[in-house]
Amino acid sequence: MNASLLRPALRVFDFSLGQMLWSRRSVLLGLLVGVPVVLAAVVRLFAASNQLPVINGAGLTGPTLFGILIWMLFVRFIVPVLGVFYGTSLIADEVDDKTITYLFTRPVRRSAVLLGKYLAYLACVVLLVLPSVVVVYFLVVPIGGHIGESFPSLAADLGMLAIGLAAYGALFAFVGARLKRPLITGLVFAFGWETTVLLIPGYLKRLSVAYYLQALVPHAMPQDSTINVLLQAFQDQPSVLVSLIYLFIIVGVSLWLAGRAVETREYVLEQ
């Protein structure tokens, strides 16, 4: 990455970060990351006077519940939603607001604009999602668990979520830069395609981001039945290294394609 791309990208990042953080879309983001914190606080209060329920015959503990929250709320919902809403809007918002001309008439490469906005997106979502995860961790894990013992899983989760946000953001940045109605396509991909292919046996699931993210998640649902153990043993899952390589490839290729799309596409502003 040369200086002609990076320096203007950092300038765009600088003003885009504030724009993104204090936009109306951030209300949605705040609500999304606030829900798990509220949920964790409620669980903590509930656990102070009651015992947590039993799932699949196994007692629910704080670390297990944290794993469930990470997988069900963050990985399967919050991360893709943020990726779709922010990623697709990086360029589409400027087109809708008819302000793209001001950016593209600057003496900088168009792809630098996209890169700067992508970095701003990444900083914005990482700075909101990761503190939320940390707060949830300290609220939930002490219920029948230990902060120290579960710390490696927290560190792994934070890394995994940051990579997930980067991958979804890059993918949907490309969708936003390439397609005219990117939001619908993004939602269909995140909640239609990704959910479906994970359930279909075969190689189709390799064409999803969730498949590689799943391999990085060190949690599992509480289970103790033999069938569940067998299902897990036979589950087709790539290794952590392979998943990381594929996720970085997804980020790199998506950003490159998004950059190319922005450089070559002619944006027609509707009057």
Added chain:
Amino acid sequence: MTVRTRYFVIVSLLVIFVGLGTGLVAYYVGFPTSAFFTRNGPEELRFLPSSASVIAYADVREVMASELRQRFRKSLAPEAQENGQHEFQNLTGINIETDIERVVGCFDATASGSAGMGAGVVLARGTFDNVKIEALMREHGAKVEDYKGKRLIVADRFSPPFPVPDGNDSTPTPRVPPQNPETFSLAFIEPGLVALGSTTLVQHAIDLHVGGGESAATNEELVSHVKALEGGNVWALGRMDVLRARAKLPDIVANQLPPITWFSVRGRINGGFQALLSAEARDDESAKNLRDVVRGFLALAKLQTSSKPEFQRFVESLELSGTGRTVALSLDVPSQVFDLLGAAAAPQLARPQQ
């Protein structure tokens, strides 16, 4: 970047790094679950012998304050419990509800106890009226000795301080001195910590307090098993092989016992009762056989209790697990089960004795 954005970035990064830093410190150093509980178990392990065959722990304060205990207190003969506690308090000056924080006890099968059956000691942490306890023990014939600068209150032989009722007979049972009397002692090891039990082990606890040396806390194998019990407010663990060897059981009985080396029970009493019973077998094959036996008993119990809802829920909560040499049985009994059991037992308790 505006000032508002800059503050936001700083606060977010602060939350992340403080969280990660705290987690990292907890991971490497370990946060004690209480001021007296380290990652290697309760602090009192330092005063117990390294050759202890059984060690037990109870967080008395937590158990007494638990919802389950409060339910028991209300439902099962509350007046009798109150009277019993008052009687104990009058005799010892100790209020079990408020004065004792926790107790750690051990049984050493290799120590010289009565009739060569080993000896035991209990270390209780809490708030004690030293003068009253000493006076009460002296009233019952105990003598005060000095042992390495500590006041050791020694009773000549182990005898209950008040008459024990014998069945329906209201006359006190005559105290028959044991053939090999083992003296019973009490000593205040340090402020708020009392040791009571066999004189040999109480003296050993004082030795360890004064001069250090090999204790349960330095027995790595034992400590590794204690670590696994962290999280329970009551637990016990022991060496089954040592106990079996000292028990001098007839061969026909000894051969029927499963080849278990270590056993442990970790319990958590709060709204209900959760427990994990673990046993470490001699080898994988023995553990597999033991699991099969327990599985069989579980199936039988489920069959037997299918028509008894008060027991059914309890039996359903039993879960068998374990790999390799370990066999574990977990149970999770919600407080409602105790209510059902209490309701089932109530008519029997109310029935006049024949």
